[in-house]
Amino acid sequence: MGKTLFDKVWDAHVVDTVDNGPQILYIDKHLIHEVTSPQAFNELEERGIAVARPDQIVATADHNTPTQDQHLPIRDEMSRKQLQQLTENCEKHNITLYGLGHKYNGIVHVMAPELGITQPGMTMVCGDSHTSTHGAFGTIAFGIGTSQVGQVFASQSLLLNKPKSLRVSVNGTLAPHVSPKDVILYIISKIGTNAGTGYFCEYAGNVFEEMSMEGRMTVCNMSIEMGARGGMIAPDQTTFDYVEGRKFAPQGDAFAKAVSYWKTLPTDQDATFDKEYHFDAEDIAPMLTYGTNPGMGIKINGAIPEKGDMTFEKALEYMNFKGGAQLLDTPINYVFLGSCTNSRIEDFRIAASYVRGKHKAANVNAWLVPGSQQVAKQLEEEGLKEVFEEAGFALRQPGCSACLAMNDDKIPAGEYCVSTSNRNFEGRQGQGARTILASPLVAAATAIAGKIVDVTKEAVA
Amino acid sequence: MEKFTKLISTAVPLPIENIDTDQIIPARFLKATDKKGFGDNVFRDWRFKKDGTLDADFPINKPQYAGAKILVAGDNFGCGSSREHAAWAIVGYGFKVVISSFFADIFKGNALNNGLLPIQVTPEYLKELLAGIEANPELPITIDLENQVVETAFAKAEFEIDPYKKVCMINGYDDIDFLLSKKAEIEAFEKERMVF
Numbered sequence: 004m005g006k007t008l009f010d011k012v013w014d015a016h017v018v019d020t021v022d023n024g025p026q027i028l029y030i031d032k033h034l035i036h037e038v039t040s041p042q043a044f045n046e047l048e049e050r051g052i053a054v055a056r057p058d059q060i061v062a063t064a065d066h067n068t069p070t071q072d073q074h075l076p077i078r079d080e081m082s083r084k085q086l087q088q089l090t091e092n093c094e095k096h097n098i099t100l101y102g103l104g105h106k107y108n109g110i111v112h113v114m115a116p117e118l119g120i121t122q123p124g125m126t127m128v129c130g131d132s133h134t135s136t137h138g139a140f141g142t143i144a145f146g147i148g149t150s151q152v153g154q155v156f157a158s159q160s161l162l163l164n165k166p167k168s169l170r171v172s173v174n175g176t177l178a179p180h181v182s183p184k185d186v187i188l189y190i191i192s193k194i195g196t197n198a199g200t201g202y203f204c205e206y207a208g209n210v211f212e213e214m215s216m217e218g219r220m221t222v223c224n225m226s227i228e229m230g231a232r233g234g235m236i237a238p239d240q241t242t243f244d245y246v247e248g249r250k251f252a253p254q255g256d257a258f259a260k261a262v263s264y265w266k267t268l269p270t271d272q273d274a275t276f277d278k279e280y281h282f283d284a285e286d287i288a289p290m291l292t293y294g295t296n297p298g299m300g301i302k303i304n305g306a307i308p309e310k311g312d313m314t315f316e317k318a319l320e321y322m323n324f325k326g327g328a329q330l331l332d333t334p335i336n337y338v339f340l341g342s343c344t345n346s347r348i349e350d351f352r353i354a355a356s357y358v359r360g361k362h363k364a365a366n367v368n369a370w371l372v373p374g375s376q377q378v379a380k381q382l383e384e385e386g387l388k389e390v391f392e393e394a395g396f397a398l399r400q401p402g403c404s405a406c407l408a409m410n411d412d413k414i415p416a417g418e419y420c421v422s423t424s425n426r427n428f429e430g431r432q433g434q435g436a437r438t439i440l441a442s443p444l445v446a447a448a449t450a451i452a453g454k455i456v457d458v459t460k461e462a463v464a
Numbered sequence: 465m466e467k468f469t470k471l472i473s474t475a476v477p478l479p480i481e482n483i484d485t486d487q488i489i490p491a492r493f494l495k496a497t498d499k500k501g502f503g504d505n506v507f508r509d510w511r512f513k514k515d516g517t518l519d520a521d522f523p524i525n526k527p528q529y530a531g532a533k534i535l536v537a538g539d540n541f542g543c544g545s546s547r548e549h550a551a552w553a554i555v556g557y558g559f560k561v562v563i564s565s566f567f568a569d570i571f572k573g574n575a576l577n578n579g580l581l582p583i584q585v586t587p588e589y590l591k592e593l594l595a596g597i598e599a600n601p602e603l604p605i606t607i608d609l610e611n612q613v614v615e616t617a618f619a620k621a622e623f624e625i626d627p628y629k630k631v632c633m634i635n636g637y638d639d640i641d642f643l644l645s646k647k648a649e650i651e652a653f654e655k656e657r658m659v660f
């Protein structure tokens with residue numbers, strides 16, 4: 004029987020199988036950041052264990068960093084200490100760190116692909132659930148807890164049970180205003196937030212084949228929001244073209260050799276999956292979430308369901324929405340363009356094409372937070388920075404920012420925020436904040452109008 | 465890690481579905497660099513009112529559940545962010561077991577790595593258990609890991625646990641110990657394969 008993409012990459016990394024138990028999976032690349040690594044370093048030190056493969060680890064600072072005045076000392080004492088500790092730990096253990104202000108610094112899931120650290124066929128982990136992003140390259144990439152960060156430090160391996168396989172296929176032609184973010188929000192709204200639990204997902208069909216790498220990353224990023232450990236898309240010419248020439252990508256002959264291996268990875272014709280879903284691209288529209296989990300999504304001109312279970316009622320109460328109501332015309336005071344879901348240059352190009360020549364509504368605070376220093380640089384080089392500034396957007400420095408509101412970028416209690424991030428949980432963007440997840444285009448249009456507008460009625464550039 | 469074999473304790477009911485790790489421990493408490501102290505902020509925004517005082521209506525705060533070592537929660541417990549701080553917060557507060565009809569993958573792994581036993585039961589058993597606790601907050605619940613059984617005076621259920629993880633819990637050792645014992649195999653593997 005044929006093998007899936009996931010099987011091929013997984014099987015190539017199995018060191019050993021414990022009798023009646025998990026497998027030892029070898030990890031090629033380990034990404035770390037300031038929030039989920041300190042306790043793992045402590046653990047190692049307490050037990051007198053060395054980091055096994057420091058050259059396979061890359062560190063960045065992103066979760067708890069300010070997005071203004073990054074050149075100044077961080078005001079919050081605990082945040083400052085956390086970053087200091089990351090620097091000390093990396094120095095002590097010979098780990099490369101792209102700290103605050105470094106030209107390669109950025110959100111871990113934006114900077115690693117950008118530098119060519121992420122490559123097809125690899126196993127990658129990070130103490131962050133959205134590590135699934137890297138699956139866009141045909142990589143097995145998933146989030147781990149801090150104990151597991153410690154395990155990888157100690158052994159460059161993890162003990163895992165092989166997950167089951169799931170395939171989500173989307174075929175057909177997407178409408179002009181529909182972006183990769185809408186595709187994944189639509190899928191999650193259909194199958195729910197735990198349809199993927201216990202599974203690793205592969206996305207297949209012409210819709211994903213035709214997507215850019217940025218779009219594929221947006222899709223894979225949110226695999227975790229349907230409960231899956233990760234999502235993958237088969238590597239193809241789009242992938243190879245993206246990886247080629249990047250800083251840490253193989254060069255010359257080594258690249259050609261790698262490509263010939265990567266070409267063997269796509270799922271075999273006769274491979275089977277434990278579970279499959281199929282969707283038609285024509286059914287997908289720009290999406291919005293109305294509730295407090297990413298599965299509570301509707302089409303932009305649709306209505307919130309009339310009734311639901313306890314979770315539904317609790318969510319509506321938190322969001323101050325009514326069953327059966329539409330979200331169109333809801334006044335919005337906060338718009339956040341950022342996070343590892345949608346803070347790549349392509350996301351900002353789409354937003355800029357809408358924003359160009361317009362100005363944000365007076366009531367709106369519009370924050371634009373690039374995913375990395377390189378994206379920030381591109382914004383400048385492509386003249387997009389000017390477009391956004393002229394439109395009244397506040398451009399910040401790279402980081403996770405209002406995606407999880409660990410730093411000062413918090414949405415005030417009771418306020419709605421149309422956000423390009425991935426989670427609309429209670430309090431995620433600040434205590435009492437109400438998050439509506441959407442695509443960069445919808446977020447940009449909201450900022451201009453000061454309320455939710457039907458982008459399907461507008462011309463696209 | 466502490467050894468776990470058998471536990472008899474009362475439980476706190478938390479019949480809310482899809483409790484995510486942002487609720488268990490909000491991001492603003494993740495700035496600490498050691499594992500201690502997270503218990504004080506477990507379910508912070510539910511346990512405390514906006515003015516900072518304890519919300520007496522939230523189950524964990526109710527005096528009748530004081531000292532319970534078991535948390536009984538709604539379906540899909542621990543979804544969302546992979547932060548292990550969620551498991552530390554629950555353990556730090558004093559819980560040793562969480563019972564639910566479903567656990568998110570990463571949370572389950574994190575719990576097991578910290579000596580916190582996640583027990584998945586059927587939705588029917590969960591309902592029965594919640595009703596039982598509601599009726600009698602002092603209801604003792606027995607968790608027998610060796611025999612994989614959860615039991616009260618009125619109902620008994622078996623639960624699944626990964627056999628390897630079970631051995632780890634019972635003996636109080638963890639994955640790092642195991643992986644270090646496999647060092648030679650891992651190094652041999654590295655030599656053989658195409659290394660990225």
Ligand code: SF4
Pocket residue numbers: 065066110111112131133342343344402403406407424425
């Ligand atoms: S941007 Fe948000 S989701 Fe992405 S890594 Fe940062 S906190 Fe996590």
